[in-house]
Amino acid sequence: MNEASPIATADSTPVEARKSRTALLWLILPLAALGLAISWLLIADPLKNFGNGAPPVENLTFERTILSSDGIRILVRAGGSEPMAIAQVQVDGAYWRFTQEPVGPIGRGATAWLHLPFPWVLGEAHAINVVTNTGATFEHEIAVAVPTPTRDxxxxxxxxxxxxxxxxxxxxxxxxxxxxxxxxxxxxxxxxxxxxxxxxxxxxxxxxxxxxxxxxxxxxxxxxxxxxxxxxxxxxxxxxxxxxxxxxxxxxxxxxxxxxxxxxxxxxxxxxxxxxxxxxxxxxxxxxxxxxxxxxxxxxxxxxxxxxxxxxxxxxxxxxxxxxxxxxxxxxxxxxxxxxxxxxxxxxxxxxxxxxxxxxxxxxxxxxxxxxxxxxxxxxxxxxxxxxxxxxxxxxxxxxxx
Incomplete structure (x- = not known):
């Protein structure tokens, strides 16, 4: 009876190894199926048949506003279904030239800084309106214009x-x-x-x-x-x-x-x-x-x-x-x-x-x-x-x- 235990332990090792390989296989299979489904969705693009010419859904959130001697800087975050491009920016109803960093369309979840050389007035309110290339508009209000604290x-x-x-x-x-x-x-x-x-x-x-x-x-x-x-x-x-x-x-x-x-x-x-x-x-x-x-x-x-x-x-x-x-x-x-x-x-x-x-x-x-x-x-x-x-x-x- 004492000699049976080592034999049982030795025989159980291959069984445990097979169980581990089987469990690993059942873990890999659904992940592989998910990868194939995503690849097919990206390559075949079956959703193109549902397109009716409508513009993509766009959303823009204003997260931070910095007022300094050289104008206004705004941090915006895109949340639309596709990358969105900012075409124009209005301040108090007038169009102003602006620079964007980084340049180009803003991807979903990405952020960009908009810099406007606008001569804001201390203590005044200013209304900012961002216009995308599809014509969608997003408004932001500066309730009271004051210089943003600096890191000094x-x-x-x-x-x-x-x-x-x-x-x-x-x-x-x-x-x-x-x-x-x-x-x-x-x-x-x-x-x-x-x-x-x-x-x-x-x-x-x-x-x-x-x-x-x-x-x-x-x-x-x-x-x-x-x-x-x-x-x-x-x-x-x-x-x-x-x-x-x-x-x-x-x-x-x-x-x-x-x-x-x-x-x-x-x-x-x-x-x-x-x-x-x-x-x-x-x-x-x-x-x-x-x-x-x-x-x-x-x-x-x-x-x-x-x-x-x-x-x-x-x-x-x-x-x-x-x-x-x-x-x-x-x-x-x-x-x-x-x-x-x-x-x-x-x-x-x-x-x-x-x-x-x-x-x-x-x-x-x-x-x-x-x-x-x-x-x-x-x-x-x-x-x-x-x-x-x-x-x-x-x-x-x-x-x-x-």
Whole structure:
């Protein structure tokens, strides 16, 4: 009996090899069939019989506008069924000569820069109309003409300072309440955790709405609505998997996830602020900056809430404040220098998924720390904290919506 095992193993090797070859064959056959079908479609062109002389479907999306001393530069992306050629460009109803880079027809999904030596007027609105060789027209409006920020140390430093004021500073101020909050009892703890859930729930709804709005402005080929939903779901699932890899996150680990979710949201928010600032669509005055600061102070309290039962070192608070607020600086830089609606929508969707993951974890942490499981969710302190968190974020959001 002992000598039978080696013989069985030796006999099974050819069988396993044949099974592997058979599986590989069934993998190659459908791919080969697909390749033959595509080749026949391209060579035989059976769709030519359906042609009725109608022009191809054309679509053009305006992704970026740069205003400088030598005129206007526009980044356009083609989304038609065939390559499209730009024949003429109008500015305020008058035709202007233009140069295109790269030259020639723009393929589906490709981009091109259009440069017009137009003497734009500071503070004025200008209407641009692009005409293709088929006669199709695509309009773009410059609501307020202002010079586009340049890549110099002064402008980047100013944007960094603004990002710190609207992102890092309010989060740090909110975290300064940590010592005063350490003495709260069970009801106080429930109130603070529910407050965190409330502010995060508002951020989730706000980020999702903004992501879908920006997705509608992007080129159709990006399938903006589906992109937002899939990115948010992927972000949520990946962070849930990472967060529970070593058990349910509590204390400092949970605070890090809260700061990460808020940071991803602030990145998308910074992109929107930077783009609006560059386009002159929003005047970032003192009142608006103060509104952003008030709006974000509660985020620092929410980050501190899971750590009330521990005594983390000071550097931990510094790191959490930078993680939550620092991305606003990066967002401002990218938004003012290289804005595109699809990327802003993508970052906001990722942030929304991260925030949803934190909402789930904080709610679970609240039920565990209270000891009454789901009954803790209907306790007066919990309901009050949830209401205060949502209400505060909603009211302060009125100050920053322009």
């Amino acid at each position: 140390a002064t402008s980047l430093a100013s944007q960094a300072l603004l990002g710190v004021l609207v992102g890092v500073v309010p989060v740090a101020i909110g975290m300064m309440f940590y010592p005063a909050l350490r003495g709260v009892g069970r009801n106080g703890m429930n109130f603070l955790l529910a407050l965190t859930v409330g502010l995060l729930a508002f951020l989730f709804v706000d980020a999702t709405a903004e992501a879908f709005e920006l997705a509608g402005e992007s080129a159709a080929l990006f399938q903006g609505q589906a992109m937002v939903a899939l990115a948010a779901a992927a972000s949520f699932l990946l962070l849930m998997t990472a967060g529970r890899r070593r058990g349910v996150p509590t204390g400092l680990a949970l605070a890090i996830f809260i700061a990460l979710g808020i940071g991803l949201h602030n990145l998308g928010e910074g992109l929107a602020i930077g783009a609006a600032f560059a386009a002159g669509a929003a005047g970032l005055g003192t009142f608006l900056v103060l509104g952003f600061m008030l709006h974000n102070i509660t985020e620092g309290i929410g980050i501190s809430a899971p750590m009330l039962k521990v005594r983390p070192p000071l550097w931990t608070f510094v790191g959490l404040a930078l993680l939550a607020g620092g991305p606003a600086v990066i967002g401002l830089w990218i938004g003012s220098l290289a804005y595109a609606p699809q990327w802003s929508a993508l970052f906001l969707a990722i942030g929304a998924g991260a925030i949803l993951q934190v909402v789930v974890e904080v709610t679970a942490y609240l039920m565990r720390s209270d000891g009454r499981s789901s009954a803790a969710l209907t306790a007066p302190a919990t309901v009050a904290g949830l209401a205060v968190g949502v209400a505060f974020m909603y009211v302060t959001a009125m100050l920053v919506k322009v």
